[in-house]
Amino acid sequence: MTQRLLLAACAVFLVATGLVWGLEQRTPEPVALTPALTGEVEYCLTCHAGLAECCVTAGSGWRWTLTWRTAPCAVGPTPPT
Amino acid sequence: MQARWRYTLGAGGTAVFLVLVLIVTGALEMFFYIPTPAEAALSIQTISYLVPFGGLLRNLHYWAGQLLLVVSAVHLLRVVFTGAYARPRRLNYLLGLALFLFIILLDFTGYILRWDQGIQWALVVGTNLVKTIPGIGGFLYQMLVGGAQPGAATLIRFYTWHIFGLMLLAALLTIWHAFRVRRDGGIAVPPPKQRASSERISRFELLRREVIAMLLTGAGLLLLSTLFPAPIAPAITEITSLAGETHAPWFFLWVQQLLKWGDPFLLGVLVPVLVLVLLALIPYIFPRPADHELGRWFPRSNRLAQVVLAVVTLLVILFILLALGPVLP
Numbered sequence: 001m002t003q004r005l006l007l008a009a010c011a012v013f014l015v016a017t018g019l020v021w022g023l024e025q026r027t028p029e030p031v032a033l034t035p036a037l038t039g040e041v042e043y044c045l046t047c048h049a050g051l052a053e054c055c056v057t058a059g060s061g062w063r064w065t066l067t068w069r070t071a072p073c074a075v076g077p078t079p080p081t
Numbered sequence: 082m083q084a085r086w087r088y089t090l091g092a093g094g095t096a097v098f099l100v101l102v103l104i105v106t107g108a109l110e111m112f113f114y115i116p117t118p119a120e121a122a123l124s125i126q127t128i129s130y131l132v133p134f135g136g137l138l139r140n141l142h143y144w145a146g147q148l149l150l151v152v153s154a155v156h157l158l159r160v161v162f163t164g165a166y167a168r169p170r171r172l173n174y175l176l177g178l179a180l181f182l183f184i185i186l187l188d189f190t191g192y193i194l195r196w197d198q199g200i201q202w203a204l205v206v207g208t209n210l211v212k213t214i215p216g217i218g219g220f221l222y223q224m225l226v227g228g229a230q231p232g233a234a235t236l237i238r239f240y241t242w243h244i245f246g247l248m249l250l251a252a253l254l255t256i257w258h259a260f261r262v263r264r265d266g267g268i269a270v271p272p273p274k275q276r277a278s279s280e281r282i283s284r285f286e287l288l289r290r291e292v293i294a295m296l297l298t299g300a301g302l303l304l305l306s307t308l309f310p311a312p313i314a315p316a317i318t319e320i321t322s323l324a325g326e327t328h329a330p331w332f333f334l335w336v337q338q339l340l341k342w343g344d345p346f347l348l349g350v351l352v353p354v355l356v357l358v359l360l361a362l363i364p365y366i367f368p369r370p371a372d373h374e375l376g377r378w379f380p381r382s383n384r385l386a387q388v389v390l391a392v393v394t395l396l397v398i399l400f401i402l403l404a405l406g407p408v409l410p
Binding site: 002003005006009010012013015016017019020023024027030043062064065066 | 123126127129130131134136137286289290292293296297299300301303304306307315
């Protein structure tokens with residue numbers, strides 16, 4: 001009985017690991033930019049690829065973040081091109 | 082057969098597993114974390130967003146810390162609600178309670194290490210509470226903060242307490258606690274003649290059950306860490322202001338609620354200390370559970386201790402909910 005439970009627990013753990021690995025792989029490659037206005041590196045172009053120059057001063061987002069969920073940005077969603 | 086999950090809830094083993102997760106993830110975070118006011122929040126953003134698997138690493142550390150606190154509280158409740166604190170386990174009960182306190186302090190110091198606007202309220206209010214202690218408050222504040230107000234000295238002190246001072250003491254206490262479990266005869270059970278069953282599980286079976294608990298906890302931890310990222314906020318710009326979130330970490334929300342009702346020393350320091358003293362005195366002031374009732378939940382012979390702990394627990398939960406009131410939608 002315990003052995004079956006052990007196997008089931010192993011399976012649950014492996015599925016969770018696979019799921020996490022898959023989600024981690026979806027994290028985009030950072031695209032860095034240093035706007036002349038701020039002089040500090042930011043990664044807005046990782047998501048806002050369509051914008052010529054995006055900076056946190058204009059977008060109010062988080063210059064380090066790489067995902068929509070973690071970048072509360074006033075520019076709004078711009079799907080990567 | 083008292084090693085059943087429905088009796089122990091697997092809380093002790095799960096807590097040890099979470100401690101191991103915390104040590105490994107914390108050690109890896111140390112390669113990137115910079116404990117200075119100018120760099121701390123930025124280094125956490127670097128870990129979260131730029132280091133490969135850094136976000137997962139930080140989230141695992143965060144959630145393991147929160148779960149450890151919950152699991153330890155469940156462990157404490159289980160011990161009192163089963164009467165397992167009585168002689169010869171009184172010393173081990175106190176060791177466990179001290180460990181619980183250390184876990185709270187480790188969670189709080191770790192929370193402060195973010196050094197972003199999310200922790201500002203807890204940092205300023207928490208350290209100012211120390212000042213209110215009559216006689217030694219000023220001295221303790223200086224020891225804790227390292228100056229007239231929180232700054233670089235404070236951060237390095239919290240960092241050192243988190244990764245060295247508290248960790249070392251907690252590790253020593255954990256080893257002593259585990260050693261005492263064996264020394265005191267394992268899990269609390271009735272004397273041999275009063276046991277309903279003399280059946281005992283083998284070490285291998287116990288290990289199997291612990292591994293199952295670890296695998297399921299690990300799976301839950303991975304999913305939590307992926308779906309619910311650890312809190313993060315913009316770096317602190319002005320330490321004395323109370324910009325950003327104006328609430329304590331969830332495990333101190335009950336103290337925050339108490340502070341709204343009166344004197345900071347009385348309600349913010351004395352009441353929590355009295356709660357701790359009351360918990361520490363449980364094995365000494367309440368009747369010893371009857372031998373034949375050991376090894377089961379809610380023995381009649383220690384009802385009073387159960388009621389006292391239940392009331393304290395419910396009040397703490399109620400105050401947390403009251404403090405969350407304005408935050409909840």
